[in-house]
Amino acid sequence: MAVILFKDRVVRPLTGNMAVSEAMRQINPDVVAAYPITPQTEIMQIFSSFVSNGYVDTELITVESEHSALSACVGASLSGARAMTATAGPGLALMWEILSIASGMRAPIVLNLVNRALSAPINIHCDHSDAMGARDQGWIQIFSEDAQEAYDHLIQGVKLAEKLYLPVMSCMDGFIVSHAIDRVSMLADEEVREFVGEYSHPYPMLTKTVTHGPIAMTDSYMEFKHQQRLAMEEVEKALNEVSKEYKELLKSKGNLEDWEIEKRILKFVEPYKVEDAEIVLVAIGSAAGTIKYVIDKLREEGKKIGLVKIKVFRPFPYEELAKYLENAKIIGVLDRAETFGGKGGPLLSEVLTALYLKGIFKPIRNFIYGLGGRDFNIIHVKEVVDILERTLKGENTPFLNYINLRKDYLESLK
Amino acid sequence: MWELGAVIPYPGNSKEYKTGNWRTFKPVLHKDKCINCMICFMVCPDSSIIVEDGKMIGFDYDHCKGCGLCAYECPKDAIEMVKERG
Numbered sequence: 409m410a411v412i413l414f415k416d417r418v419v420r421p422l423t424g425n426m427a428v429s430e431a432m433r434q435i436n437p438d439v440v441a442a443y444p445i446t447p448q449t450e451i452m453q454i455f456s457s458f459v460s461n462g463y464v465d466t467e468l469i470t471v472e473s474e475h476s477a478l479s480a481c482v483g484a485s486l487s488g489a490r491a492m493t494a495t496a497g498p499g500l501a502l503m504w505e506i507l508s509i510a511s512g513m514r515a516p517i518v519l520n521l522v523n524r525a526l527s528a529p530i531n532i533h534c535d536h537s538d539a540m541g542a543r544d545q546g547w548i549q550i551f552s553e554d555a556q557e558a559y560d561h562l563i564q565g566v567k568l569a570e571k572l573y574l575p576v577m578s579c580m581d582g583f584i585v586s587h588a589i590d591r592v593s594m595l596a597d598e599e600v601r602e603f604v605g606e607y608s609h610p611y612p613m614l615t616k617t618v619t620h621g622p623i624a625m626t627d628s629y630m631e632f633k634h635q636q637r638l639a640m641e642e643v644e645k646a647l648n649e650v651s652k653e654y655k656e657l658l659k660s661k662g663n664l665e666d667w668e669i670e671k672r673i674l675k676f677v678e679p680y681k682v683e684d685a686e687i688v689l690v691a692i693g694s695a696a697g698t699i700k701y702v703i704d705k706l707r708e709e710g711k712k713i714g715l716v717k718i719k720v721f722r723p724f725p726y727e728e729l730a731k732y733l734e735n736a737k738i739i740g741v742l743d744r745a746e747t748f749g750g751k752g753g754p755l756l757s758e759v760l761t762a763l764y765l766k767g768i769f770k771p772i773r774n775f776i777y778g779l780g781g782r783d784f785n786i787i788h789v790k791e792v793v794d795i796l797e798r799t800l801k802g803e804n805t806p807f808l809n810y811i812n813l814r815k816d817y818l819e820s821l822k
Numbered sequence: 823m824w825e826l827g828a829v830i831p832y833p834g835n836s837k838e839y840k841t842g843n844w845r846t847f848k849p850v851l852h853k854d855k856c857i858n859c860m861i862c863f864m865v866c867p868d869s870s871i872i873v874e875d876g877k878m879i880g881f882d883y884d885h886c887k888g889c890g891l892c893a894y895e896c897p898k899d900a901i902e903m904v905k906e907r908g
Binding site: 486512513514515573610611616617618619620621622624628631632635 | 823824825826827828829830831832833
């Protein structure tokens with residue numbers, strides 16, 4: 409039996425890594441498999457100390473690669489054990505083959521992804537190229553703005569994954585969220601354990617004579633892929649059920665403000681001051697915090713700016729997003745990943761699809777920012793807004809803008 | 823058939839996987855030449871030689887892939903490989 413550490417609501421100063429490790433401890437998964445690739449994160453380091461100290465009942469499997477880490481999770485999950493892992497950047501890249509196996513075999517694994525840049529050059533800092541490279545592998549992808557969200561998304565992610573037997577990738581920005589200390593309000597251990605409940609799989613290998621992972625040739629492969637699409641379409645309903653339950657849990661504590669509850673429950677998008685906004689930005693992850701601050705400052709000057717933060721990237725909330733973009737005069741899409749040769753970043757494509765489906769045609773600009781952990785500060789958000797304002801005034805601005813490139817590099821291009 | 827994640831929920835089901843349509847040539851038995859030596863039975867990789875009361879009586883065309891080993895090994899040329907039609 410796992411040790412109960414927290415009885416009441418506590419607010420603690422935690423880094424994103426610590427918050428997620430604490431959530432994992434409270435969830436008390438049956439199996440965790442991980443490998444210390446460069447870069448792995450503190451999550452596994454902290455969690456393995458919980459295992460050593462007997463705070464959890466988890467079987468920690470130390471494997472020989474990230475590929476094996478996720479493979480072990482697939483086996484565990486289909487055997488009837490709740491399985492989790494954590495990785496970052498190139499580690500996820502090495503897991504890539506198993507990503508589609510996990511989703512195809514409908515193993516509801518929950519993976520903590522600390523978003524980091526892919527090599528080369530070797531970097532280790534934040535961007536979303538790792539998660540975006542895995543976006544089409546049948547995983548539910550949830551992005552967190554801060555450590556609090558990372559904590560809450562993980563707990564809700566477990567329940568969401570197990571409702572539909574779809575794996576969940578719970579993402580947070582490397583260093584900016586994962587290594588910075590934040591104010592995190594935690595639930596009591598029993599509350600989390602009661603919320604996530606017992607894990608069960610309809611075909612557990614340990615107790616049923618079943619075949620997992622058979623071959624499916626030209627006569628049946630496509631039907632199983634269609635099943636995955638149907639399951640993804642179910643996510644919206646399941647997610648709302650999970651977040652409703654979580655909301656009730658938070659409310660029952662009686663000491664949380666409404667805004668805090670709203671922020672902590674799982675949602676597809678989080679609009680910020682978009683109702684009357686002429687300029688609407690669309691962004692994912694920690695950048696949203698900086699953008700909100702700038703929006704508040706610029707609104708004091710009378711500038712009508714809003715933000716739509718995407719929390720769930722897969723399945724993508726096309727209709728909900730379009731609703732918030734309808735009244736904008738111009739849209740700025742911020743991408744922390746490249747598509748090299750595409751018209752812009754991966755978020756841009758989704759925003760364009762959302763607009764097309766609603767028959768909306770509006771000026772739009774794409775901004776690539778923060779690759780490999782490049783700063784995206786207040787001045788850079790202002791630069792984005794400035795480009796959008798100039799575009800609105802009729803100036804011919806480029807469709808794709810790299811933000812905060814070094815001046816000496818730009819000089820060298822001339 | 824369409825179980826979650828392509829699971830096969832019960833054992834002993836390989837018979838249900840019909841491999842017969844892989845065939846280009848099918849074996850045909852000439853009963854008059856057959857001496858029931860059972861060499862075909864031994865060499866068939868798909869257990870597709872049907873035997874009753876110690877006698878070779880024909881082929882399981884649902885699973886015979888048409889490899890032709892039986893015809894090749896038959897000492898009496900009692901098995902002929904005929905091209906499948908259609």
